[in-house]
Amino acid sequence: MNRSPIYLDNAATTQVYPEVVDQMVKAMRDVYGNPSSPHAKGFEAEQLVKEARRTIAMLLDADPQEIVFTSGATESNHLAIKGAARARARLGRHIVLTSIEHPSALNAASDLETEGFELSYVDPDQAGRIPADAVRAALREDTVLVCVMSVNNETGSLQDLAEIVRVVRASAPKAVIHTDAVQAFCKLPFHPGRIGVDFAAITAHKFHGPKGVGALWVRKGTRLKAMMGGSQQEGGLRSGTENVPGIVGFAAAASMSAARAAKCKEQWAEYRAYLIDRLCRIDGVRVNGSTNDGGSSPHILNVSFPGIPGEVLVRALSERGLFVSTGSACTSKKSDPRKGSHVLRAMGIQEQIASSAIRISFSFSTTREEIEAARSIIEETVLSMRSTLR
Numbered sequence: 610m611n612r613s614p615i616y617l618d619n620a621a622t623t624q625v626y627p628e629v630v631d632q633m634v635k636a637m638r639d640v641y642g643n644p645s646s647p648h649a650k651g652f653e654a655e656q657l658v659k660e661a662r663r664t665i666a667m668l669l670d671a672d673p674q675e676i677v678f679t680s681g682a683t684e685s686n687h688l689a690i691k692g693a694a695r696a697r698a699r700l701g702r703h704i705v706l707t708s709i710e711h712p713s714a715l716n717a718a719s720d721l722e723t724e725g726f727e728l729s730y731v732d733p734d735q736a737g738r739i740p741a742d743a744v745r746a747a748l749r750e751d752t753v754l755v756c757v758m759s760v761n762n763e764t765g766s767l768q769d770l771a772e773i774v775r776v777v778r779a780s781a782p783k784a785v786i787h788t789d790a791v792q793a794f795c796k797l798p799f800h801p802g803r804i805g806v807d808f809a810a811i812t813a814h815k816f817h818g819p820k821g822v823g824a825l826w827v828r829k830g831t832r833l834k835a836m837m838g839g840s841q842q843e844g845g846l847r848s849g850t851e852n853v854p855g856i857v858g859f860a861a862a863a864s865m866s867a868a869r870a871a872k873c874k875e876q877w878a879e880y881r882a883y884l885i886d887r888l889c890r891i892d893g894v895r896v897n898g899s900t901n902d903g904g905s906s907p908h909i910l911n912v913s914f915p916g917i918p919g920e921v922l923v924r925a926l927s928e929r930g931l932f933v934s935t936g937s938a939c940t941s942k943k944s945d946p947r948k949g950s951h952v953l954r955a956m957g958i959q960e961q962i963a964s965s966a967i968r969i970s971f972s973f974s975t976t977r978e979e980i981e982a983a984r985s986i987i988e989e990t991v992l993s994m995r996s997t998l999r
Contacts, residue, residue: 614930615979615986619815620762620792620909620970621934626817626862633819633858644851645842654853661860668867669809669826670800677825677843678856682791683713685810685825688846689787690717692833693808694726694754700783701751702726707739708955709761711789715951718756731757732955737766737898737905745776752781759799759809760792763936763952763968764898765909767797774805785831791815795866796908797874807831813855817973818862822855869973877907877971880980884969887984888912891991897953897966911936911953913966914991919949922967925994931986934968 616624636657642650644658659673666673679685694704706718708730718728729747733739739757748755755777757768770788777784787808793799794811801809808831812823825846827833833846840848888894895913899905914922919935926933936950949963969983 614932615983616932617969617971617975617979617983618932618934619972619975620968622814622820623817623972624974625814625819625858626865628865629818629858629861632861633854636854636857640853644853645840654851657853657857658851661856664860664864665811665824668795668863669802671802671826672829674844675826675829677827677846678851678859679823679825679847680821680852681814681823682711682789682810682812684847685812685823686711686713686787686789687717688825688833688836689808689810689827690714690754690756691721691836692846693785693787693831694721695724695834696832697753697783697785698724698726701749701753703729703749703752704754704756705729705731705744705747705752705781705784706754706756707731707733707758709733709737709739709763709766709952710756710758711762711791712951714756714758714787714789732957733766735957737761737764737952737956739768739773741769741772741776744773745780748777748781748784750781750783752784754787755781755784756787756789758789758792760790760797760906760909761898761952762792762909763950764911764956765792765906765970766898767904767906770804770806778805792906792909795863796870797906801826802828808833813859813862816862816866819855819858822852822859824859866973873971873973874907876977877975880971880975880977881905881907881910883980884910884912884984888987891988895962897956897958897962908971910969911966912969913958913962915961915965917965917991917994919964919966922965922990922994925990926967926986929986929990931983933970935966936968 640654642654644655662673662676731743731747785807788806790809795816807828809826814820835846837848893915897911953963
């Protein structure tokens with residue numbers, strides 16, 4: 610194989626920008642003080658954290674005090690869901706969430722069932738979108754928390770958060786609203802305060818930042834119970850010494866990606882439309898989710914090749930230097946590949962179609978040449994495998 614590897618699994622993680630690596634190395638090497646230490650080295654580290662907090666807040670159109678740094682989106686989802694529910698337990702113990710949430714959100718909510726909370730799940734339509742009317746139907750007088758992700762990590766489906774927020778405020782005034790915005794932040798316009806949600810989870814490694822660092826946006830004045838005690842970092846909501854190099858890299862990557870987002874969004878839409886057009890010429894191929902960018906984020910494409918198990922196709926493509934996935938990296942090694950992902954099943958997609966799906970996802974560095982090469986590899990591999998399997 611002469612061509613360079615083509616990485617199109619960017620919804621799982623992205624390659625860190627070289628400039629971000631440089632800034633993180635500088636922080637590790639030169640600014641090594643503890644941000645809580647009452648001396649010059651500690652103050653120097655504290656200033657870096659404050660500057661990063663201001664950067665993230667500016668990109669969210671938020672107040673810096675609303676940013677809580679975490680180890681990533683999984684922790685942010687758990688903090689929001691468990692912290693909000695526990696803080697409102699006296700008001701009610703009913704939680705509404707969509708059946709297509711990230712596993713970290715589903716698991717956090719499931720943990721609360723052992724504490725006496727009751728869960729209601731809202732299914733998407735066939736395009737992967739959550740109808741506001743379905744959310745309204747699930748609400749109750751004792752609903753205290755509603756969870757709806759902004760962009761689905763497997764299909765790219767976009768949710769009408771603003772409409773869902775209006776429904777929740779009108780029908781369940783006790784409830785607060787959390788959104789997993791991991792696939793939205795720095796890729797699409799996303800300002801949680803304007804939308805009207807109360808919490809939003811984001812993480813750095815989805816837009817060329819480091820792994821192991823993220824944040825939870827918490828609307829000012831919204832009650833949240835901390836999961837860990839011990840000290841008063843992050844407004845008392847997240848104890849432990851701050852990951853200064855990671856936080857520096859988080860802010861740097863966010864700034865760089867946000868500056869490129871508008872141009873890249875147009876490119877991603879072209880890439881997605883091109884792949885849909887070409888791959889759907891293969892007999893039986895199906896796009897899972899919306900085929901237009903009005904209903905889907907342009908950087909994610911989920912497509913099924915009936916007759917070929919998704920995990921088998923992913924391995925075959927990997928052998929040819931093309932890296933894609935079957936869905937969420939957090940469940941790919943645990944789920945039953947014969948049934949397909951929980952997201953596709955919730956959309957009502959047949960098991961045979963769901964189990965043959967792969968996810969293709971773009972980054973800020975994806976090129977047209979890579980997309981053309983990927984198209985060629987997929988077509989050749991699928992046709993070859995179908996011929997062999999007959």
